[in-house]
Amino acid sequence: MQHTLRQVFRSGKFIVGFSILMTILLIVIIYPWVVRHPPLQIIGQGTFFPPGIYVNVYDAIHAPTLYTLNLEDAAANRIGNKLRQEDRVAMKEWLVAFGVPEDEIDIDDTEKLLALWEANYNPDLRLPGMTFARHRYFQRVNASIDGLLSTEPAIIAAPNSETGALEQKALIRQTDYANVDEVANVRILALGTDNFGRDVLTQLVAATAVSLVIGLVAGLIATTIGLTLGLLAGYIGGLVDDVLMFFTNLFTVIPTFVLLILISFSIGQDKRGAITIAMVIGFTSWVWTARAVRSQVLSLRNRDHVNLSKLSGHSVPRIILVDILPYIASYVVMAFILQVSSGILAEAGLSILGLGPRTTETPTLGLMMNWAMIYQAHILGKWWAYLPVLVTIALVSFSMNLMNTGLDQVFNPALRD
Amino acid sequence: MKGYTKYFLNKLGWFAITFVFAFILNFTLPRLMPGDPVAAIVARQAQGISNPTGVQAIYQQYTELFGTDKPIIEQFFIYVRNVFRGDFGFSFSQYPRTVAEVISASIGWTLILQFPAIIVGWILGNVLGAMAAYLRGGFDKVLMPSALFLSSFPAFGMAVILLVIFAVHLKWFPTSGGYGYTLIPSLTPTFLWSAFVHYQLPFWSIVLIAIGGQAIGMRSMSIYELNADYVKFARFMGIKDDKIVAYVFRNAMLPQVTGLALALGTMVGGALIAEIVFSYPGLGTTLLNGVMGQDYPLISAATLIITFMVLTANFILEILYGVIDPRIKAAQSD
Amino acid sequence: MLEVRDLSTKYVTRYKEDVYAVDRVSLKIEEGKTLGIAGESGCGKSTLALSLMGYYFPPLHYISGEIIIDGQNITGMKPDEVRKSILGKEIAYIPQAAMNALNPTRKVIDFIGDVIRAHDPTWTKQMIYDHARALFERLGLPAEVLQKYPVELSGGMKQRTVIAVAVTLTPKVLIADEPSSALDVTSQKMVIKMLRDMMESGFIKAMIFITHELPLLYNVADDIMVMYAGQIVERGTAKQTVFDPLHPYSKGLMGSILVPESGLRSAKLTAIPGAPPNLKNPPPGCRFADRCKYVKPECRVTSVPLYEVGHGRAYRCILPEEELRRAYEHGE
Numbered sequence A: 001m002q003h004t005l006r007q008v009f010r011s012g013k014f015i016v017g018f019s020i021l022m023t024i025l026l027i028v029i030i031y032p033w034v035v036r037h038p039p040l041q042i043i044g045q046g047t048f049f050p051p052g053i054y055v056n057v058y059d060a061i062h063a064p065t066l067y068t069l070n071l072e073d074a075a076a077n078r079i080g081n082k083l084r085q086e087d088r089v090a091m092k093e094w095l096v097a098f099g100v101p102e103d104e105i106d107i108d109d110t111e112k113l114l115a116l117w118e119a120n121y122n123p124d125l126r127l128p129g130m131t132f133a134r135h136r137y138f139q140r141v142n143a144s145i146d147g148l149l150s151t152e153p154a155i156i157a158a159p160n161s162e163t164g165a166l167e168q169k170a171l172i173r174q175t176d177y178a179n180v181d182e183v184a185n186v187r188i189l190a191l192g193t194d195n196f197g198r199d200v201l202t203q204l205v206a207a208t209a210v211s212l213v214i215g216l217v218a219g220l221i222a223t224t225i226g227l228t229l230g231l232l233a234g235y236i237g238g239l240v241d242d243v244l245m246f247f248t249n250l251f252t253v254i255p256t257f258v259l260l261i262l263i264s265f266s267i268g269q270d271k272r273g274a275i276t277i278a279m280v281i282g283f284t285s286w287v288w289t290a291r292a293v294r295s296q297v298l299s300l301r302n303r304d305h306v307n308l309s310k311l312s313g314h315s316v317p318r319i320i321l322v323d324i325l326p327y328i329a330s331y332v333v334m335a336f337i338l339q340v341s342s343g344i345l346a347e348a349g350l351s352i353l354g355l356g357p358r359t360t361e362t363p364t365l366g367l368m369m370n371w372a373m374i375y376q377a378h379i380l381g382k383w384w385a386y387l388p389v390l391v392t393i394a395l396v397s398f399s400m401n402l403m404n405t406g407l408d409q410v411f412n413p414a415l416r417d
Numbered sequence B: 001m002k003g004y005t006k007y008f009l010n011k012l013g014w015f016a017i018t019f020v021f022a023f024i025l026n027f028t029l030p031r032l033m034p035g036d037p038v039a040a041i042v043a044r045q046a047q048g049i050s051n052p053t054g055v056q057a058i059y060q061q062y063t064e065l066f067g068t069d070k071p072i073i074e075q076f077f078i079y080v081r082n083v084f085r086g087d088f089g090f091s092f093s094q095y096p097r098t099v100a101e102v103i104s105a106s107i108g109w110t111l112i113l114q115f116p117a118i119i120v121g122w123i124l125g126n127v128l129g130a131m132a133a134y135l136r137g138g139f140d141k142v143l144m145p146s147a148l149f150l151s152s153f154p155a156f157g158m159a160v161i162l163l164v165i166f167a168v169h170l171k172w173f174p175t176s177g178g179y180g181y182t183l184i185p186s187l188t189p190t191f192l193w194s195a196f197v198h199y200q201l202p203f204w205s206i207v208l209i210a211i212g213g214q215a216i217g218m219r220s221m222s223i224y225e226l227n228a229d230y231v232k233f234a235r236f237m238g239i240k241d242d243k244i245v246a247y248v249f250r251n252a253m254l255p256q257v258t259g260l261a262l263a264l265g266t267m268v269g270g271a272l273i274a275e276i277v278f279s280y281p282g283l284g285t286t287l288l289n290g291v292m293g294q295d296y297p298l299i300s301a302a303t304l305i306i307t308f309m310v311l312t313a314n315f316i317l318e319i320l321y322g323v324i325d326p327r328i329k330a331a332q333s334d
Numbered sequence C: 001m002l003e004v005r006d007l008s009t010k011y012v013t014r015y016k017e018d019v020y021a022v023d024r025v026s027l028k029i030e031e032g033k034t035l036g037i038a039g040e041s042g043c044g045k046s047t048l049a050l051s052l053m054g055y056y057f058p059p060l061h062y063i064s065g066e067i068i069i070d071g072q073n074i075t076g077m078k079p080d081e082v083r084k085s086i087l088g089k090e091i092a093y094i095p096q097a098a099m100n101a102l103n104p105t106r107k108v109i110d111f112i113g114d115v116i117r118a119h120d121p122t123w124t125k126q127m128i129y130d131h132a133r134a135l136f137e138r139l140g141l142p143a144e145v146l147q148k149y150p151v152e153l154s155g156g157m158k159q160r161t162v163i164a165v166a167v168t169l170t171p172k173v174l175i176a177d178e179p180s181s182a183l184d185v186t187s188q189k190m191v192i193k194m195l196r197d198m199m200e201s202g203f204i205k206a207m208i209f210i211t212h213e214l215p216l217l218y219n220v221a222d223d224i225m226v227m228y229a230g231q232i233v234e235r236g237t238a239k240q241t242v243f244d245p246l247h248p249y250s251k252g253l254m255g256s257i258l259v260p261e262s263g264l265r266s267a268k269l270t271a272i273p274g275a276p277p278n279l280k281n282p283p284p285g286c287r288f289a290d291r292c293k294y295v296k297p298e299c300r301v302t303s304v305p306l307y308e309v310g311h312g313r314a315y316r317c318i319l320p321e322e323e324l325r326r327a328y329e330h331g332e
């Protein structure tokens, strides 16, 4: 036993797979201790906020201290943020089309460019040959560069509670800085928000945990059923074997996911919890384990040590437990790992079909994928809503497959070289 | 030929049994759930929706057609009769189209997409797996982990990735549908070209998924065969290496045919979901629409047709296997 | 007929470790003689058999030594030359576990055709069939077997078919690696009879017979070689090696089987306590030292040579013949 374990942990593939899986598990366990936000809370008003650090503007303005920093490139950054190189080129294009001589325009001289623009641009004028979208684009550029070169401070005003007149409360200069640590509300959305305005990362961690549990439950059920049937069919043989194998063969060819669809659909949206789905998956995916266990048991049944045990009058359960199970343990473990990972994939597939667990309480990897697809995150370029989910699914499944391949090579040495 | 005929009849019998069993499951599973969900769905459908007269009509028609007010055994025989007539009733969600219409509009797309893709994936996977086993070294070291990674990827994941890269970013291919939405299916060059372009991404995402698993299987089979005793004996009898390699790969490939038959169900399942990602007008998308519209008759019919397709493909593969593996004929004749 | 001088070969594992499975083995077989090889599992019997073919492919590698078959030195020959003119024609090998030695998807006759054409592509189908038929008749096998697939043959028939295929090209030397181990008693007898008939009728000129079953070896072989950890530890006539073993290992080996009547048939070579050394880095001195009752400090210092004691007899032990015999008499 110890020797086997040592051998297993010397297999490179197994170690890599195991480490990936353990890392994911650790994150899933530790993250909720560190970040205590409810995973399904809707925080964003709007869809798909990009990943980043969100600083509360109100609090930033009212930070206890505002610091003055004289940074050389501050003005340039400010302009660059609103007026990108392609905007400058576009402005030149507009001006030339409008009739300004090309050699008068220097797009690198911001001041001059803006002055020219100021003097000539007319937002209501749609130049001939320009598409409407392009026209709108120039209007947007025009709005965003309004007051770009101003060095005036911004005024914070609040209405007087009695007269209702605006009163100046504070001046915010261009050299004013707030220290993020002193801003009362800062929220890191490392993976932005989803279509409902929920924190993707927090949700992803919770979903991974649920999906792992689904896989585990499905795998346990499938392995238990498969192991029991395989042992019975293989050891008892005869009629029991014939009947069991008949059903196993039936369920091998009838596509499992069709059964999954029918059952999940019939259960109905309201009754479909994560565990229900896991059970349904488990009850429809035992065939492979049953087949594998049976063929192993068949080859073991007539080995000397089993015969000896039979001759000594040991009971069937004892023979199975002592003389058979230990020899097929490695196969069962491998089958279990496979079942877990395919259970996770099955849940994802079902959810994409709209047949996953009901959506309100628990996130799962499949449901996150489902939402992202329905809201077209992939087409809109909102990668943070689907890519991390895909990567997680692939990593979980990959790590388990790697572990399995590693085990396979330890137990079937022929595959090694 | 006698041996083969026996094998053929055996497989045909098995095909019939599995189909009958699948048929019964298809009928009973939804009705076995607590509270008769079929009735519940039909009832739900009959209420909630804005056009009460139309829905009432479907409900009546459905009750009559499937005899939902009769005992379950009787319902079953009514169902059998209807199915053999090709009559699955009206679709709840796409009324006044019948289920048969909806399915026949989508089944062709699925057949044309999935079976070629699975076969191409199978062939490529086997070639790569055999090469990895024979060449070993660097090729194997690169191929194996990639194949493993590919096969760990869910089918829809591959579909999404291909879609984002080639349709959204590179804009080489359209993002969705089976043909340009301005076109009407016909045999014109424009339409065929459009269908061809729309075909590529769904096709390759299914191929890629299939490759991984098949390559891994073929590699193990080939390594197993390369180490077999007959290889050693043939070598020491002076038979040339290329001949031995031919023995080995032929023998390794044979179980892969049965392997394909067994994996077919799972593969088709994944491929149906890949269809959804591309809104490909096949059975997968139809299923999704059925689920969204709580369209029980449509789902029931679609799953039945899919099962039938998979079982048939399985049967064909078994028959083919009997032809290409000489041992089958031999083993059956005594 | 066959002479081997100081042959050494090794396996290279995928971790690039060397396993020295055959270490400086020399042997000689006269025409008409059968040489038996005994030794416990893993001592290198099969590897020696493979090495004798003079045709190496990974993981097995040639290190040094010479193989001379019927006066022809094959060690310097190109691999493809060996394949074409030696394998199957001069020397043939029946692998251990011959149950699976035939390609399961090829008819026996087709495989025979492949073997013949690998050496002479000009043979037609008809010629091959006639040849195979005559061969099978001569060896007492039914000709229908030719048209069958290996799965259709019973275990004993399969084994005899493999032997027939191995001698298709009438090799001079036949190496049989445990040809009867996996068979039932009746089939075993038939296989042994077949091999004996081939030797007696001069169909093959010399045979090497490898087995675990010493009583069988005593019946079949003229001379016996005992191997231990890749080396020959004793060589002599069958009678000498079985009834008057010199090397302590041989003594243990033979002692373990010559006890009670019932044990005779089934005793395997496992009765000596302890395990053989790892062949990745064998100990410098006597390889049997860890398990030897008579071990002396000097046994472990330098490698022990094979001492010739006349009439082809030899053993690998630092103790003199008489001392060993005396020890055995008192000890047992």
Ligand SMILES: Nc1ncnc2c1ncn2[C@@H]1O[C@H](COP(=O)(O)OP(=O)(O)OP(=O)(O)O)[C@@H](O)[C@H]1O
Residues within 6 Å of the ligand: C011, C012, C013, C019, C021, C039, C040, C041, C042, C043, C044, C045, C046, C047, C048, C059, C096, C279
């Ligand atoms: N392919 C291989 N790669 C590395 N080492 C090997 C290989 N095949 C055999 N060996 C090693 O070489 C040694 C000799 O093996 P060999 O098969 O020749 O023994 P044997 O005497 O024929 O045993 P048995 O009675 O079990 O057939 C053993 O230690 C074995 O572990």
Ligand code: SF4
Residues within 6 Å of the ligand: C247, C248, C249, C286, C287, C288, C289, C290, C292, C293, C294, C295, C296, C299, C304, C316, C317, C318, C319
């Ligand atoms: S050399 Fe020494 S250890 Fe080896 S067999 Fe002889 S007495 Fe025993």
Ligand SMILES: [Mg+2]
Residues within 6 Å of the ligand: C045, C046, C047, C096, C177
């Ligand atoms: Mg051996």
